[in-house]
Amino acid sequence: MRRPSTAGVSFAAVGPDGACPSVTVQLAFGMYREIDHEGKSVWRREQHVPDPIPVGLESGSRDVSFSSGEVTGLRVNVRSVPFADGMLATMTLVNDLTPEERNRSAAEQSTLFQVTLEILPDTGTRLIARPSRRAPVDDDDWSSALLYREAREFAAGHTCSADWTLNPDDLEAALAVRTAWIPEATVEAVSPDGDEVFQGIAQDAEDPLSASWLAGSATPDLIAGLQRLTRAYARWITLQEGKISELSAPFVSVAEGHIREARRVLGRMAAGIDFLASSEAACASFRLANLAMATQREWSEHEPLRWRPFQLAFFLLALESAADGTHPDRAVMDLLWFPTGGGKTEAYLGLIAFVAFHRRLSASSPDDGAGVAVIMRYTLRLLTTQQFIRAAAMICACEAIRRGKIATPYAGKLGQEQFSIGLWVGEGATPNSRQMAFDSVTDSSKPTPKQLLHCPCCSERLAYTQAQPIDSVMVRCENSGCILSDQTLPVWTVDEDLYAFRPTLLIGTIDKFAQIVRNAATASLFAVGGPAQPQLIVQDELHLISGPLGTMSGLYESALDLILSANGTKPKIIGSTATIRRASEQVLALFDRTTCQFPPPGLNADNSGFTVVDRILPGRRYLAVSTAGRSAKFTLQAVSASLLQTALAGLGENQRDAYWTLVAYFNSLRELGGALVLMQDDVHDTIRLFANACGEAARALRSVQELTSRVSQAEIRQMLETLKNPAGHDEALDVVLATNMVSVGVDIARLGLMVVNGQPKTMAEYIQATSRVGRSRVPGLVVAVLNNAKPRDRSHFETFRTWHSTIYREVEATSVTPFASRARDRALHAVLVAVVRHLIPQRLRSPVLDDNSIQAAERMIAQIAARARRVDPFEADVEAELKARLQRWIRRSPQQYWSKYPRTSLLQAAELAAAMRAAGRAVGQAWPTPNTMRGVEPATNYRLVEGLRGPDATQ
Numbered sequence: 021m022r023r024p025s026t027a028g029v030s031f032a033a034v035g036p037d038g039a040c041p042s043v044t045v046q047l048a049f050g051m052y053r054e055i056d057h058e059g060k061s062v063w064r065r066e067q068h069v070p071d072p073i074p075v076g077l078e079s080g081s082r083d084v085s086f087s088s089g090e091v092t093g094l095r096v097n098v099r100s101v102p103f104a105d106g107m108l109a110t111m112t113l114v115n116d117l118t119p120e121e122r123n124r125s126a127a128e129q130s131t132l133f134q135v136t137l138e139i140l141p142d143t144g145t146r147l148i149a150r151p152s153r154r155a156p157v158d159d160d161d162w163s164s165a166l167l168y169r170e171a172r173e174f175a176a177g178h179t180c181s182a183d184w185t186l187n188p189d190d191l192e193a194a195l196a197v198r199t200a201w202i203p204e205a206t207v208e209a210v211s212p213d214g215d216e217v218f219q220g221i222a223q224d225a226e227d228p229l230s231a232s233w234l235a236g237s238a239t240p241d242l243i244a245g246l247q248r249l250t251r252a253y254a255r256w257i258t259l260q261e262g263k264i265s266e267l268s269a270p271f272v273s274v275a276e277g278h279i280r281e282a283r284r285v286l287g288r289m290a291a292g293i294d295f296l297a298s299s300e301a302a303c304a305s306f307r308l309a310n311l312a313m314a315t316q317r318e319w320s321e322h323e324p325l326r327w328r329p330f331q332l333a334f335f336l337l338a339l340e341s342a343a344d345g346t347h348p349d350r351a352v353m354d355l356l357w358f359p360t361g362g363g364k365t366e367a368y369l370g371l372i373a374f375v376a377f378h379r380r381l382s383a384s385s386p387d388d389g390a391g392v393a394v395i396m397r398y399t400l401r402l403l404t405t406q407q408f409i410r411a412a413a414m415i416c417a418c419e420a421i422r423r424g425k426i427a428t429p430y431a432g433k434l435g436q437e438q439f440s441i442g443l444w445v446g447e448g449a450t451p452n453s454r455q456m457a458f459d460s461v462t463d464s465s466k467p468t469p470k471q472l473l474h475c476p477c478c479s480e481r482l483a484y485t486q487a488q489p490i491d492s493v494m495v496r497c498e499n500s501g502c503i504l505s506d507q508t509l510p511v512w513t514v515d516e517d518l519y520a521f522r523p524t525l526l527i528g529t530i531d532k533f534a535q536i537v538r539n540a541a542t543a544s545l546f547a548v549g550g551p552a553q554p555q556l557i558v559q560d561e562l563h564l565i566s567g568p569l570g571t572m573s574g575l576y577e578s579a580l581d582l583i584l585s586a587n588g589t590k591p592k593i594i595g596s597t598a599t600i601r602r603a604s605e606q607v608l609a610l611f612d613r614t615t616c617q618f619p620p621p622g623l624n625a626d627n628s629g630f631t632v633v634d635r636i637l638p639g640r641r642y643l644a645v646s647t648a649g650r651s652a653k654f655t656l657q658a659v660s661a662s663l664l665q666t667a668l669a670g671l672g673e674n675q676r677d678a679y680w681t682l683v684a685y686f687n688s689l690r691e692l693g694g695a696l697v698l699m700q701d702d703v704h705d706t707i708r709l710f711a712n713a714c715g716e717a718a719r720a721l722r723s724v725q726e727l728t729s730r731v732s733q734a735e736i737r738q739m740l741e742t743l744k745n746p747a748g749h750d751e752a753l754d755v756v757l758a759t760n761m762v763s764v765g766v767d768i769a770r771l772g773l774m775v776v777n778g779q780p781k782t783m784a785e786y787i788q789a790t791s792r793v794g795r796s797r798v799p800g801l802v803v804a805v806l807n808n809a810k811p812r813d814r815s816h817f818e819t820f821r822t823w824h825s826t827i828y829r830e831v832e833a834t835s836v837t838p839f840a841s842r843a844r845d846r847a848l849h850a851v852l853v854a855v856v857r858h859l860i861p862q863r864l865r866s867p868v869l870d871d872n873s874i875q876a877a878e879r880m881i882a883q884i885a886a887r888a889r890r891v892d893p894f895e896a897d898v899e900a901e902l903k904a905r906l907q908r909w910i911r912r913s914p915q916q917y918w919s920k921y922p923r924t925s926l927l928q929a930a931e932l933a934a935a936m937r938a939a940g941r942a943v944g945q946a947w948p949t950p951n952t953m954r955g956v957e958p959a960t961n962y963r964l965v966e967g968l969r970g971p972d973a974t975q
């Protein structure tokens with residue numbers, strides 16, 4: 021392993037009155053000498069502090085040699101170039117010592133350890149921020165430039181990282197800049213309670229943030245209470261507006277844009293309140309939604325629900341266009357942008373309850389509003405099933421209200437049909453058919469319908485029953501004292517039951533929507549031609565719908581949007597994310613909607629009115645260690661061992677728990693591969709070494725587990741429970757080895773410690789993964805081990821402090837290109853087939869096209885092509901390709917949509933076609949069609965055949 025022989029920092033300086041700036045360089049380092057001590061060879065450390073070196077920063081490059089005691093042959097290289105405001109300088113310590121012999125001892129004795137290089141400005145010289153390397157190129161960049169205008173980089177490291185001390189009297193200058201080997205940064209916590217303007221909006225008992233007060237108040241009080249929320253926000257906007265004049269010129273128009281957007285959002289919230297004031301059905305639905313939310317909170321947490329200002333504001337923002345199909349804001353996606361763990365789910369659960377009630381109360385007969393009202397989508401199964409459990413409680417509360425189990429004036433007015441929830445996941449997690457559910461009772465390898473284990477109301481274990489394979493699966497709470505025990509719970513987890521009972525809230529993975537092409541039974545979910553179609557789509561974790569998955573989703577979305585618009589109104593789409601850039605481009609490509617990002621930004625990144633940096637809660641602490649001079653594996657095990665041992669020996673019993681379980685994050689399964697052995701062998705040995713050196717008891721690693729896609733869903737759920745065991749518990753985990761599985765949906769309050777092995781591929785992933793620790797009152801500690809041999813890792817190490825100060829700005833924009841040519845090859849035809857099946861009468865089960873069908877299909881092609889032009893004007897071939905597909909469809913006159921016999925069917929599985937092709941057989945004319953959006957390339961099995969040689973083996 022080669023050790024680096026240089027380390028330095030770059031910085032900027034200005035001299036007095038245009039004169040050349042000058043600084044003083046203060047160096048310190050340690051060297052080790054091998055000496056004989058009582059017949060044994062030992063190493064003794066010598067501390068070196070050479071005399072301060074005065075350096076003028078004239079333009080050019082030169083060396084300043086120096087010595088320290090007997091050590092000679094060291095130099096500092098100084099390079100300076102002028103820039104607009106002064107000089108840019110790089111100061112590098114160079115170790116030219118060459119060992120006399122080629123052995124370990126000689127090499128160690130020529131090495132400088134614990135090197136520090138500090139630069140102090142001479143009188144009259146100021147160390148100023150380095151010029152930004154980032155030129156704003158679009159509105160999004162300008163917006164960030166305004167929000168983060170106070171974040172400055174005073175130094176960047178080379179080989180090492182850099183740190184600086186700010187001048188408290190002059191925030192534009194640093195008192196010193198220096199090298200740093202373990203750089204640190206703090207990402208501040210965000211308070212979901214919002215700006216102080218929201219503090220006074222409760223008047224005595226009349227608290228618009230209290231769900232139960234909202235549920236029970238008379239209309240005039242309710243409206244007045246909600247208006248106190250909008251008035252508070254208006255006050256905040258006015259305060260910001262007053263500060264615009266203090267900004268420097270290029271930011272003024274950017275800030276004015278932000279304020280305009282905030283006023284627009286305020287206007288929509290106010291219109292939402294007016295809608296509640298003018299519509300009895302809407303106001304009643306709003307009260308009932310609050311009652312349902314308060315009820316489920318009482319069940320799960322045994323405490324009243326108090327909305328956070330941003331949750332209620334988002335609810336008010338979106339409710340009118342969610343209820344009214346003709347509202348112009350149906351063309352707007354409302355995107356909730358909030359750091360992880362802030363309570364996004366509650367905000368849209370409230371809206372979902374509102375929509376569910378409003379459909380019943382606004383229809384001429386309440387049951388006309390039955391059927392699927394809301395579709396909620398996730399990308400990962402783990403998160404889907406977790407959120408299903410939360411949403412099930414809300415739906416059970418709605419259903420208890422409908423049945424009159426919770427007293428309201430609306431008993432008997434909400435229809436005969438249940439409010440219900442369905443989990444649409446499949447793929448080995450839930451049963452596709454009732455038969456499969458029946459088989460799962462005796463065969464544990466089959467997916468089980470038992471996704472909700474405990475009663476949302478009383479927490480007793482639920483009973484699942486299914487007498488015959490043809491019966492639907494019934495869920496019941498058998499606790500006779502529970503208000504939900506008189507009837508079965510309105511919960512469906514078998515696909516076949518979902519299609520039959522059309523749950524009010526359908527929760528599914530985004531992949532599952534590929535089924536609309538293949539499976540005619542899905543039509544019942546969309547109620548084409550029925551009294552009410554699904555009207556609200558909730559897309560969680562929007563940033564995950566990017567890349568290939570996003571591109572495929574965008575294609576299928578164009579079919580789904582047409583299908584759900586059959587009754588003449590588009591569905592409303594809302595979503596959420598914690599990490600996104602250029603959201604409007606992604607939303608346009610995916611959903612063909614404009615974007616309203618909520619909350620809109622203010623003038624600073626730390627206050628948007630609804631989100632403010634928390635000055636009381638500690639933030640998350642980030643440290644980094646570079647692998648320079650050591651192997652990546654060695655560094656990882658040394659850091660892990662040190663952290664693990666310190667949790668035992670360095671922390672008191674009352675502090676230990678938060679840092680007991682080390683979450684080790686890896687960027688891929690491949691990198692995680694050797695880590696289990698590393699933890700069991702190397703880390704174990706190093707812990708003993710540290711413990712012996714410090715005279716401590718060594719920590720024993722008893723439980724090291726893996727949280728990755730290689731582990732089954734059931735095991736993951738078990739592990740999430742195990743992770744809650746505190747330090748000292750017999751089954752407390754010592755180490756969890758995790759991949760990006762951990763980044764979404766793992767919410768364990770006690771976790772506080774993480775090692776990140778290598779910079780993740782995207783900043784969104786880094787933020788999401790590291791946000792898993794320090795989620796409650798425990799300050800999280802994240803230690804990144806960054807590989808010096810990888811340029812990206814190294815760059816992140818050298819500028820560690822800088823980019824953490826603007827971490828949300830560093831999120832990369834993602835690309836979604838649903839109409840790109842390779843995406844069209846995969847699945848453009850699937851869009852055509854989906855809309856023909858679901859929208860043209862009689863075509864659901866038969867692909868035989870008559871003249872009327874052909875004309876209708878041509879109209880749909882025009883609609884899809886128009887969408888493609890809006891999304892991506894450069895992909896001009898969409899219409900021609902779809903027309904050609906339709907012509908081929910007509911020529912082939914297939915008798916079925918999808919079968920194993922591709923001769924007579926229109927479509928075949930992409931996997932099957934790939935297998936045929938791999939075996940050298942003809943694929944046939946049926947169009948290969950993906951069965952999921954995740955597998956962009958179909959996979960096929962292969963077999964290695966040995967010894968296939970010709971008759972003459974020598975040739």
Ligand SMILES: [Zn+2]
Pocket residue numbers: 475476477478479480497498499502503504505
């Ligand atoms: Zn119960």
